[in-house]
Amino acid sequence: MKGRNGALRGNWATLLLPIADDDSIDFGRLAEEIDLLVAAGVDGIYSNGTAGEFHNQTEREYDRIQALLAERCGALPFVIGACQPDPSIARERVARARALAPAAIQVILPDWWPVTEAEAIDFLELMAESAGAVPLVLYNPPHAKRVLAPDELGRLVRAAPSVAGIKLADGDAAWYAAAKAHLSGTALFVPGHHLATGVSHGVAAGAFSNVSCLSPAGAQAWTDRMAVDMAAALDLERRICRFMDEHVVPFRTLQGYSNAALDKLLAAIGAWGPVGTRLRRPYRWIPESEAARLRPIARSLMPELFAT
Numbered sequence: 001m002k003g004r005n006g007a008l009r010g011n012w013a014t015l016l017l018p019i020a021d022d023d024s025i026d027f028g029r030l031a032e033e034i035d036l037l038v039a040a041g042v043d044g045i046y047s048n049g050t051a052g053e054f055h056n057q058t059e060r061e062y063d064r065i066q067a068l069l070a071e072r073c074g075a076l077p078f079v080i081g082a083c084q085p086d087p088s089i090a091r092e093r094v095a096r097a098r099a100l101a102p103a104a105i106q107v108i109l110p111d112w113w114p115v116t117e118a119e120a121i122d123f124l125e126l127m128a129e130s131a132g133a134v135p136l137v138l139y140n141p142p143h144a145k146r147v148l149a150p151d152e153l154g155r156l157v158r159a160a161p162s163v164a165g166i167k168l169a170d171g172d173a174a175w176y177a178a179a180k181a182h183l184s185g186t187a188l189f190v191p192g193h194h195l196a197t198g199v200s201h202g203v204a205a206g207a208f209s210n211v212s213c214l215s216p217a218g219a220q221a222w223t224d225r226m227a228v229d230m231a232a233a234l235d236l237e238r239r240i241c242r243f244m245d246e247h248v249v250p251f252r253t254l255q256g257y258s259n260a261a262l263d264k265l266l267a268a269i270g271a272w273g274p275v276g277t278r279l280r281r282p283y284r285w286i287p288e289s290e291a292a293r294l295r296p297i298a299r300s301l302m303p304e305l306f307a308t
Contacts, residue, residue, distance in 0.1 A: 008077065008103045008135075008165060009187060009205040010043030011195075011223035013212040014051045015069060016267055019278040025061055027068065029274040034072040036273045040216035043223070044103065045073060046208050048081025049167075050141060051263035055085070056280045063096060070100040077103040079208075083139060085112055087123055094130040104165060106137040111145040117152065121159045128162035135164035137189070142169040143259075150175065154182030167208050170194050176201040192219065193244050196237040199226045211240060211305070213266040214298065218305030239301050247294050251286055261285050269295050270306075 015037075018029035037045050047069050048054040048062070057065070066080050080102045082093035087110045097105045107127050109120050127136055138156070140148050147169070148156070157163045165187035170176065179188060180203055187205035190198035192212060198204025211219040226233040248265065251257045260279055267275040268291030279285040299306050 008044065008079065008137075011192075011212060011220050012044045012046050012079065012189070012206060012208045013037045013040070013042040013216045013219070014049060014208060014210070014263060015045055015047040015065075016051055016213065016264055016275045017053050017057075017065075017280070018275050019280050021278075023281055025057070025065070025280075027064065029276075030065070031068060031072060033273045033275060034069060037212075037216050038073060038076050040220060040272075042076075042212060042216050042220050043206065044077035044079065045069065046079035046081060046106065048083055049106065049139065049208060050258075051210075051213065051260045052081060053260055053280055053283075054081055054083045056283065059089070059093075062093060066097055066100055070102070079104045079106055079137060081106040081139070082127075083108045085110060087126070091126055091130050094127050098131050098134050102134060104135045104137045105131050106139050106167065108139045108141075109144070109146070114146040117155065120156055124156065124160035124163055128160065131162065136160075136162050137165040137167055137187075138163050139167045141167075150178040150182040153186075157183065157186050165189060165205065170198055170204075173201075176203050179203050193237065193240045195223065196226055196230065196233040200230055200234065210244075210263055210266060213263045214270045215305040216272060218270075218302075218307070221307075222305065236302065236304055240305075243298060243301050247297060251290075256284075257286055258283055265291055265294075269298050271295065 018026040020026045069078055080097040082090055082097050082105050084090040084093055090107055094105050109115055153166055167189040170190040188203055189206055189208050190204045192207040192209030195207040209219050222236055248262055251262055264277045265286045268277045268288055277285045277288055
């Protein structure tokens with residue numbers, strides 16, 4: 001999957017929005033964050049996923065975020081998320097993102113009213129017209145109103161060849177077998193904390209990574225390790241998943257915090273940049289004190305992520 005900066009695969013760091021006390025985006029801190037991610041040596045940076053709070057920003061803010069990302073990435077590949085529940089606004093976002101020459105543009109299917117398969121194909125054709133030569137990444141998250149199985153996704157990408165990649169939740173061994181059968185040739189991006197499993201099955205091209213929220217440099221070192229020592233990479237994955245399951249996921253399942261809140265908590269635990277845990281209202285955020293409490297647990301359980 002090619003963009004102006006080469007193949008789109010590997011460890012992609014999530015661009016998180018630093019939110020000031022007055023609920024504005026702190027663009028000075030955002031610029032510092034991008035510089036830190038570039039310095040960490042990640043394979044690429046992507047904007048405006050769920051963790052980037054695409055669902056809670058104005059179009060003017062959207063344009064400013066993407067322009068800053070394109071300016072500060074330099075030669076580092078970047079993907080722009082043009083996700084928007086309104087397909088008309090999404091189409092406009094794609095057109096404006098195209099002008100910044102990203103490696104790809106990420107979109108989601110409209111789901112105020114879930115689309116049929118024919119409507120999904122039509123939507124992707126509309127996005128492709130706006131994207132021109134820039135490939136698309138389809139984001140089908142586990143909280144979408146319609147989560148598509150590998151065979152359904154396979155029909156979509158065959159009908160809409162501009163979709164060169166898909167960001168999605170993975171599953172068990174049967175899911176991986178189905179993904180191999182129906183999505184061969186499409187770059188699949190699995191959840192970051194399952195990346196070693198996805199690579200070991202020969203299915204995952206990479207991850208738009210929540211592990212990079214915790215430690216960009218550590219996530220990159222882990223990704224690189226998969227090419228030379230998969231057993232060690234899988235061992236670290238088991239400990240990453242244990243930390244997530246025991247200490248992070250309960251904030252969502254028991255207290256109702258959003259995935260964006262969890263990703264910002266991870267960044268605060270990692271303490272690598274100026275993001276903070278605050279979300280834009282009305283969404284609640286996890287107190288910084290929880291990050292301080294969990295930081296020594298994370299470093300003890302996963303020292304490799306913090307060794308670089």
